[in-house]
Amino acid sequence: MSRTIKGKQRLPSSIALRIAAVAVLTAVTAVLTLLVRIPVPATKGYFNLGDTVIYFTAFTIGPLSALLSGGLGTALADLIGFPTFAPISLFVHGLQGLVAALIAGLFLGAKQRRRAFNPSWLLAAAAGTLTMCGGYFAAESVMLGIGPALVELPFNLLQNVVGAAAGMALSLVVRKAYPPVAELRW
């Protein structure tokens, strides 16, 4: 039932491990979406780091983890602040993580995926940004109207670009500092 990572750490069965991985990453996504708010003085608005964790999960762990933890984590955070947007976040951020992770792992083999920087990440980040911004624009057009949706679009775009860059940097640093993370791919 259990297996060993490099003779040091025993990992339990795959189902328990997957549930644990998704649950912890969901909680991290919710905490960083809800608590870490970076003020933007020009607009008096805030950035959150939810997208950073979604891209980190997509580039480091894998597509299904990114789909589930990205969607559930941001939806949980929204339930506390803006419950109206929780179903939209569940769907859009989940899809964003899935698309980014699938494209990130599309062009390279399993060994190459663990290398330092993967050039397909750039394409994955662009696709993830397009998915998230497009999804939110469509949903907000129905919910709030085309005018407010257009106003929100540049902020979503900027938050995504910053999140993707930070997610790539974190993926590189965490994999270097804590190699067993590579064993959690799902």
Place this chain on the structure above:
Amino acid sequence: MDPRCKLPLAVLFTVLFFLPLPLVLLGAYLGALSLAIWLGLGFRELVRPLRTIAPLLLLVLLLTPPFQRGGQAYLRIGGLTLLSADGVREAARLALRLTGVTFAFFVLLRSTAPADLILALRAFGLPFGAGLVVSVALQYVPGLKGLFDQVQDAHRLRRAGNGAPPARGLQVVRSLLPQLTSVLILSIRRIPILAMALEMRGVGRTNRRSSMRRLPQGRRLVLSSLAAAAVGLGAVVAIFLFP
């Protein structure tokens, strides 16, 4: 009311606010939801969600009319209609929709414990694994918040006295990267331990395992179902009374 009855009601009201119904009827639905919050949770709780969505409501009311220019023009500048009858109607519809959906979810979430909500979702077919993920994540949120605060304090102490000016704007993201790295590694190291704890309780095994508790059955559920059915039926019948 039982969460298994509140959940379909919240979904029903959400759907109703997206239907092309008369503004009077949408206003009546919003009034009913406001009354439910006022009577059930108090007046202060009625103001809370409004305060949260106020900036969005303002955006909707200001930016919708210029995009809907049909009907009688009320305000025109340089040949461009900024405010018209259709614009006002559409802005009111969108404002009612945003407020109504927010109230519907707010009353559900404020009057239901998260664990009961997960159990209600389980009753409607949410898989055991998904329910477990959400409940474990909810348990982990306070712990991870504490962990993030600890890491922040530790990094602040390391920086103390080096005279560097505080980061501003997007530089904040860069300055947060070392803290995020620590938080992520510490969080990921918890995964195998949590997985072992789950396995100890039988998750992932074929033999008998512990399960989630069940919501109460019996008279309370029957009464809740009858009340929810009456409210839902009333809301749907009202559509035919306001053609």
